[in-house]
Structure formats: structure tokens, C-alpha cells
Amino acid sequence: MRVDVVSIFGEYLAPLSLSLIGKARTQGLLEVRVHDLREHTHDRHRTVDDTPYGGGAGLLMKPEPWGEALDAVLADPPESAGERGPVLLVPSPVGEVFTQVAAVELAAEPWLVFACGRYEGIDARVVEHYRARGVRVREVSLGDYVLNGGEVAVLVVVEAVARLLPGVVGNAASLAEESHASEHDGLLEHPAYTKPATWRGLDVPAVLSSGDHGAVARWRREQALRRTARRRPDLLARLDPARCGAADLAVLAEEGFVPGAHGFLPAAPAVAD
Ligand code: JFE
Secondary structure, three states: OEEEEEEOOHHHHHHHHOHHHHHHHHOOOOEEEEEEHHHHOOOOOOOOEEOOOOOOOOOEEOHHHHHHHHHHHHOOOOHHHOOOOOEEEEEEEEEEEOOHHHHHHHHOOOEEEEEOOOOOOEOOHHHHHHHHOOOEEEEEEOOOOOOOOOHHHHHHHHHHHHOOOOOOOOOHHHHHOOOOOHHHOOOOOOOOOOOOOEEOOEEOOHHHHOOOHHHHHHHHHHHHHHHHHHHOHHHHOOOOHHHOOHHHHHHHHHOOEEEOOOOEEEOOOOOOO
């Protein structure tokens, strides 16, 4: 996979040389190219920002350097890109929330191009222009909080995508088993323990040392359901009641959830009459 990143803070992308991502690059599984937006300015001050039409505090990124920079990146496709061209990813607090589903989709692409905004973001015509040219553009958010720019989002997206590429993470089974994988119905993972059996007075739950694989599986399922109910009730709303046995229903009822038309919903509180 080829990844191009356009930014005014290329140094922010230095962690892409470390650990598993760095190894994937030296192994030739991933190629990352970082480009300086300011190389596509023409004034003495290498200006990339300007004031917003309509007024308001803060500055925006001007469209012209972005047009030149992205045109130059798009003019140099990797061999592997074929007919489809790149996906242009634009981190933004108003984008679609980046999820494991999106990571899996992007891991199937040969070429990702990231446009990292700063200030209050990029003039909206840049996204409009590349969409009109037929480029697949995705504005992506990491979540409902405001960062100072797109670079940290690039680190997150590239890490989530690259670890799905064949050969990047050693154990294929460990990928399939993770939280947010469909095998787990979209439930949070159960808690996990390693040695020692007792640490600072805290014991590993006895069932995990029982050797009873059925009991271990049932305990883990119960823990996953309870955790999800308490921490992420929004995920329970998407859990298919048809995939839940009587034991699951009993656990969820204890946690205050009942099957609804699609997923599980908070049980209506009993009201005195
Ligand atoms: C940029 C900024 C105020 C943008 C209306 C470029 N999940 C997520 N949070 N924040 C971002 C992503 C993000 C991504 C790119 C960014 C924030 N900013 C800062 C400040 C309003 C903004 O957009 C600039």
C-alpha cells in the first residue's frame, strides 16, 4: 500500500517510522511519502492561511496550495493503483467517525492520500473540487473532540489500516479476535489476565484456571455482555437478539436491557400506579 501525506508539519508523522509500521515500511509492505504543503506556495512568506469569508475568528487554509500539492501527488500514482485511483482522506471534526469498518475498507485500497489541515481547516472547495473530478474523498473524524490539525488523525488511521495488511501483524488469529470484530457481535472484549495468579492481593478469576473450556467461554461471554452494557450501551442497540441465548438474555436483563425491534434497549423503568 502507498500512503501520501500532505502537511505543513511533516515532523508530526515521524512515528510512522517506528515499531510495526516502521517495520512494514522497511519490508516494503507499506510506502509512506510525506509532502510539505508550503512547497506549493509562491509568495515570500509561503502563505497557506487566510481569513474566512463571512467573518469569524480564526484562519482557514487557502485552496491554491492544496490544489497544486494534491495535483502533484495524484500525478504520481503507484504501479499498484490501477484504474480506481486513490482514496483522498481529509481529517476533520465534521467528518464521518473513523471505525474498524472503515479501516477494513481502506486496507483493501492500494493508495491513500491524506490532506492534513491546520488552523480552522481547509477551504471547502478543495474537497468539492476533487469529488467533482471523480476522486473518492472521505472526510474522517476520530471522535467528538477538537484537535489542532489532521496529523494525529493520520497517525491513527495509518496505524489502524496498516496493521490489517497481510504480513504486518504476525498473528492473523489475534487480528480476527479483537474488539469490534464481527466474531464478537460488536461487543467489547472480556477482561484478560496473565501471570502471576495473585498480584497485590488480586486473584485471577478461578474459572480461567479450571481447565473447563466451556465454562471459560461462558464466563467471557458474560463479562463481554456486562462490560458492553455498562460502558457502551450504544453497541448493544446493534446486537442481534437472534444471536443471543437464554443465558445472554438473563445477563442483559440483570444489566437493565431487553430485546427491542433490532437490538437491545434499556428496560422501561417500572412506574408506580
Ligand atoms: C483539522 C480545527 C476548529 C478545525 C471546523 C484541521 N476528530 C477530530 N477532531 N478534530 C479534528 C478531527 C481535526 C482535523 C483536522 C482540525 C481538527 N483543525 C482544527 C479547529 C474548527 C475546526 O473545524 C484543523
